[in-house]
Amino acid sequence: MRDVDVVSRHAGLARLSFSVWAALIYLFLFAPIAVLVAFSFNANEYGTFPFTGWTMDWYRQVFADYQIKDALYTSLKVALEVTVISTVVGTAAAFPLVRSNLPFRNGIRIGMTLPIMIPGLLIGVSLLILMTSVFHFQLSPQTAVIGQAVYTTPFVVLLVAARLQGFDPALERAASDLGANTLNRLRHVVLPLIMPAILAGALFAFTLSLDEFIITLFLIGGHNTLPIYIYTQVKFGITPEVNALASLLLLASLLLLVIAFTLPIALRKMRFAYRARRA
Amino acid sequence: MEQQVATPPHALPPADVSAGRRGSRLSGLTQYAGFIPALLLYGLFFLAPFGLIVAYSFWQTIDYEVVHKWTVDNYRYFFSVPTYVRTMWATLWVSLAATAITLLMAFPLAYWLVRYVRKSLQGFFLVLVVVPFWTSYLLRVYAWLNILGEGGAINRFLQWTGVTEHPVSFFLYDRPAVILVLVYLYFPFAALTLYASLQKFDWNQYKAALDLGAPPRMALLRIVLPQMKAGMVTAVIFVFIPILGEYLTPQLVGGAKGVMIGNLVVNFFSGAQYTRGAAVSLLIAGLIVFLLLIVRKSLEVEDPYRA
Numbered sequence: 001m002r003d004v005d006v007v008s009r010h011a012g013l014a015r016l017s018f019s020v021w022a023a024l025i026y027l028f029l030f031a032p033i034a035v036l037v038a039f040s041f042n043a044n045e046y047g048t049f050p051f052t053g054w055t056m057d058w059y060r061q062v063f064a065d066y067q068i069k070d071a072l073y074t075s076l077k078v079a080l081e082v083t084v085i086s087t088v089v090g091t092a093a094a095f096p097l098v099r100s101n102l103p104f105r106n107g108i109r110i111g112m113t114l115p116i117m118i119p120g121l122l123i124g125v126s127l128l129i130l131m132t133s134v135f136h137f138q139l140s141p142q143t144a145v146i147g148q149a150v151y152t153t154p155f156v157v158l159l160v161a162a163r164l165q166g167f168d169p170a171l172e173r174a175a176s177d178l179g180a181n182t183l184n185r186l187r188h189v190v191l192p193l194i195m196p197a198i199l200a201g202a203l204f205a206f207t208l209s210l211d212e213f214i215i216t217l218f219l220i221g222g223h224n225t226l227p228i229y230i231y232t233q234v235k236f237g238i239t240p241e242v243n244a245l246a247s248l249l250l251l252a253s254l255l256l257l258v259i260a261f262t263l264p265i266a267l268r269k270m271r272f273a274y275r276a277r278r279a
Numbered sequence: 280m281e282q283q284v285a286t287p288p289h290a291l292p293p294a295d296v297s298a299g300r301r302g303s304r305l306s307g308l309t310q311y312a313g314f315i316p317a318l319l320l321y322g323l324f325f326l327a328p329f330g331l332i333v334a335y336s337f338w339q340t341i342d343y344e345v346v347h348k349w350t351v352d353n354y355r356y357f358f359s360v361p362t363y364v365r366t367m368w369a370t371l372w373v374s375l376a377a378t379a380i381t382l383l384m385a386f387p388l389a390y391w392l393v394r395y396v397r398k399s400l401q402g403f404f405l406v407l408v409v410v411p412f413w414t415s416y417l418l419r420v421y422a423w424l425n426i427l428g429e430g431g432a433i434n435r436f437l438q439w440t441g442v443t444e445h446p447v448s449f450f451l452y453d454r455p456a457v458i459l460v461l462v463y464l465y466f467p468f469a470a471l472t473l474y475a476s477l478q479k480f481d482w483n484q485y486k487a488a489l490d491l492g493a494p495p496r497m498a499l500l501r502i503v504l505p506q507m508k509a510g511m512v513t514a515v516i517f518v519f520i521p522i523l524g525e526y527l528t529p530q531l532v533g534g535a536k537g538v539m540i541g542n543l544v545v546n547f548f549s550g551a552q553y554t555r556g557a558a559v560s561l562l563i564a565g566l567i568v569f570l571l572l573i574v575r576k577s578l579e580v581e582d583p584y585r586a
Contacts, residue, residue: 235530
């Protein structure tokens with residue numbers, strides 16, 4: 001590819017300007033986050049410019065705040081339930097989507113991705129009507145779990161279906177020839193093969209749930225998840241405490257991202273080690 | 280993996296023949312059993328509420344009670360209030376502007392990645408684009424509040440240096456601020472899709488165009504861009520459509536002048552005007568379906584799950 005540039009007289013200039021553009025883009029992407037993290041250590045009580053000195057006070061406040069603890073607890077509980085529901089439902093649905101003689105398969109596949117395409121706002125308000133006017137449910141973290149699961153499950157379906165599609169059906173036929181019944185094939189052949197996709201889907205669902213805002217806003221009633229708590233705090237401006245909390249959440253998101261990238265590799269290594277020991 | 284398959288099945292029942300012939304395809308209705316949980320979840324909590332919201336949009340609210348009387352009053356009301364209609368047009372305009380700017384910003388980046396970055400490093404730079412996206416949506420909007428807000432960095436800086444005495448809301452609480460933040464939020468989508476479609480491009484064609492005497496700019500416009508159409512349509516879908524339903528960004532940085540149609544929905548619902556809110560929601564949904572139908576041709580891809 002690179003030899004194309006030799007032809008152009010302005011190759012060097014083009015290269016330089018594209019590189020400068022890329023640098024500006026990365027600055028644009030990371031500067032707001034960097035400013036946020038920097039201000040979380042700023043002693044200035046307005047949580048903003050000018051920088052009057054370093055402090056850990058805001059972090060101390062975050063850890064002492066029982067409202068934040070409450071919201072964190074609700075967030076984690078909701079995220080766990082959402083993860084379990086969407087992993088089970090999504091994995092189960094991926095099988096017939098890939099393997100059955102389904103009529104209108106493409107239509108159904110696109111239909112399954114609709115909850116991702118449709119703005120969360122619409123999922124939120126329509127479920128709000130259903131929960132309050134038809135079922136007469138009290139809004140609670142449980143109703144928020146349902147709303148979030150509607151949104152996160154398609155991601156699991158897509159990930160697991162792709163993996164299920166990708167593996168060699170001969171493996172299963174071989175197991176069957178060797179006498180494994182459906183359950184055994186599932187346990188010893190299929191599940192180990194698609195496990196990385198299931199784990200990735202679960203992790204995805206967990207992270208999406210932790211960050212989800214708009215559906216939760218409509219369905220959680222008087223309770224707070226962390227995003228809802230932050231929203232109520234920042235509606236009227238910035239506070240240094242939220243800067244600290246936000247920085248902590250950014251760190252947590254990044255850790256999850258690192259886990260998502262390294263977990264499949266670590267799992268494979270462990271399995272190899274295990275097998276080597278057995279052999 | 281093969282080793283596991285070969286673990287001796289000691290006392291197992293005889294292999295079922297149907298599975299042996301056709302992989303693990305089950306016969307009859309059992310093959311659809313896996314759909315049952317999904318059908319419950321989506322039938323009950325996605326399709327039913329959607330039907331409900333359609334019905335609500337044609338019902339009436341009288342004295343905070345929903346009356347099951349069919350009417351188009353909710354829609355008529357929406358279109359009879361000039362502010363609402365203006366907001367709808369403004370929403371389309373903001374979405375269009377944000378999408379265009381996002382694509383224009385993302386294209387040179389994708390081009391830079393594909394043309395000037397070593398293959399082994401491309402993955403790293405792509406992850407760098409996605410990292411901010413992986414962090415919370417709310418926090419990404421909030422981060423801009425820190426910079427643009429009334430008590431934000433720019434204003435404090437101006438006051439500190441004595442340029443102004445009172446905080447100016449020039450940067451905030453208007454449409455440009457909304458567009459800026461929307462571009463920030465949706466940039467990774469555009470960058471990823473444009474990168475994917477540029478990467479598939481056969482650069483020999485570009486080289487051939489240059490050999491035949493086309494200036495690079497013309498080769499780019501006439502050879503590269505037309506083949507990226509599918510990628511661009513995908514990018515537009517992933518940027519334009521979600522922006523139509525935006526609530527948080529205009530709420531936090533848009534102020535009174537930056538209101539979008541999503542804010543109207545929330546206002547109606549928090550004012551217990553469910554039927555009017557339902558009508559506005561359905562307008563958004565209709566707009567999205569309309570857009571998807573327009574671009575359907577470019578979306579018709581092969582079924583990736585078919586063997």
